[in-house]
Amino acid sequence: MTTIDQQLAELRDQINYHSYRYHTLDDPLISDAEYDRLVQRLRQLEQEHPELITPDSPTRRVGAEPLDAFEKVTHPIPMTSLGNAFDDDDMRAWLARIERLLPDNLPENELAFVVEPKIDGLAMALTYENGLLVRGATRGNGVEGENVTANVRTVNSIPLRIPTRSDGPPAPARIEVRGEVYMPIADFNRFNQQQLDKGEKIYANPRNFAAGSLRQLDSRITAQRPLAFFAYAIGYVEGAEIGSQQQALDYLKALGFPVNPDILHTTSFAAAIDFIHKWMERRDSLPYDADGAVVKIDSFALQRELGVVGNAPRWAIAYKFPAREATTKVLAIKGNVGRTGQITPYAELEPVNIGGVIVRNATLHNYDDLAKKDIREGDTVIIKRAGDVIPQVVKPILDLRPADSQPAQPPAVCPVCGQPTTRLGDDVALFCINAACPAQLVRQVEYFVSRGAMDIEGFGIKIGEQLVAEGFIKDIADIYFLQRDDLLKLEGFAEKKVDNLLSAIEASKQQPFDRFLTALGIRYVGNVVAGLVVSHFPAIDQLSRATQEELQAIEGVGPRIAESLVAWFSGPANRSLIDKFRQAGVTLQARRTGPEQPQTLAGLTFVITGTLPTWSRDQAQAFIEQHGGKVTGSVSKKTNYLVLGENPGSKLTKAQSLGIPTLGEQELQNLAQA
């Protein structure tokens, strides 16, 4: 017979262990439902026996009564900060400094380094007595911090009792574990999105959000925030002998603390630097924000020898990654007109250096987003630049907003042509629908000549802008009617440049048909879709007559694409555009790869249904089209033959009712032979 005490202890152990598997190892052993059942069972037992509730019970992670203020705590061992390095030279200088202080006779491989990511969160000191979490304290000024125990207890990956693993070492009598509380980026983004949707305040970055969450006087609020923890140091320990940083990390891991998996131990300084560079490159793909890497001398004996200067130890240094955020001022909010006429708002900024790049403009995505974030001209804002991503405005700093500022308004007229703007359907996007808008034309030209489209070398944006401004280009087909004399009149156009440009334009007439189709810039028709469409409709005349149904019958072409194509080719202006391209001699049909086939199926319309013995539907369709036939998606009176495979659908019934003959794969081939 087990006593209630034993049952409770066992349940808590089980839950703690499974929570550790889930939150710390990211490797759960049981399903969420099973886990919930265990917690439910524990709750029930605790309700029946409230006198048996212990502070390390996993049911105690939900937060407690709010505090009036945080109590100050003095750190038994000060929490120092770190010296910074910004490049490899700084790192080498650091190594040279410490090598001077270390004994000359130090054997080569005795100087080992531990390289850890520097997580951008908040430093935390966690005190455990006989395995029980008794205190969580912020760093504060390094000497004195704040007691945030109630808050850290809600962080799932912080053990309430150690060891968490049954195979771990016994808990030491006392230990202070140091590490970083942080917010995973995915959780941060999810939370901010929810806030935006509710029209509530958003946070600038995961770090500020983690800080704000930890400093809640009401820990029930903290409990709602998805905070996480990585342990990286031991402040002090009684009851265990630890001689190096690597041993400390191993020990913390064995006790059940989350320790970052990407840590390098090496005796090669070059390898340490190399590792940091790899880190920097991977930075954007990590699930958390790292603002640098920390290099520590492994041996505690050497650490003691090196000591501390000011409030930073000599034995460690932070290699800071280039910054990604900066604060600056919005000088103006403007709209940029794209190729499709879509107007995208952007902010003109007081130039600011973010990680070595001067940023002058930042995107504001769309007018809905702009309104939600309420970014105004004159605002001081936080700008973010990550990897190759276009710089974006994160949010305004409301305290610095000028008293007379006005909310930004979507423009009523196109900023370039002055014609009224519209919203199309329920799209959040704002459009200039004036087909003659020069901004759209410049963008269309830019796209038409670009590398992924007609690839006209030497035809840059500036040239496009000039030619449109001078009136030499009124539509994209005019590119093929540019006159040598006209071009020579343009600013910066010498003979050589003009001749090179004209021969690049001439050469582009031979680009494959699918590139041309891409270059037209039809909505939703990029190079992949263009390739698909061209393989079924290998010439412009076939394509321009294709119905929505026929287009949709192509695998990979959905209703949106089909509709967009049909709409484009039905526009009279676009039809004359195509005529102009034809007149210019641009390639408007796919080159045949195999030998030309006799057009034995010309004038015949086929529908394919079911699974054919050797061909895919696409292959059968290609065969028919190569022989001059046509394939449609549904049976009608105009259908000549139904090509029939196994497990046909309703098309067979329909064909039978209309008396349309059916063919097998072999019979189709015979028909084409005739």
Ligand code: IVH
């Ligand atoms: S070691 C002497 N290791 O960086 C050792 N710090 O300026 C001091 N940090 O506020 C800390 N990741 O919160 C260390 N792997 C890591 C770290 C790390 C982040 C933070 C820490 C401290 C700041 C140091």
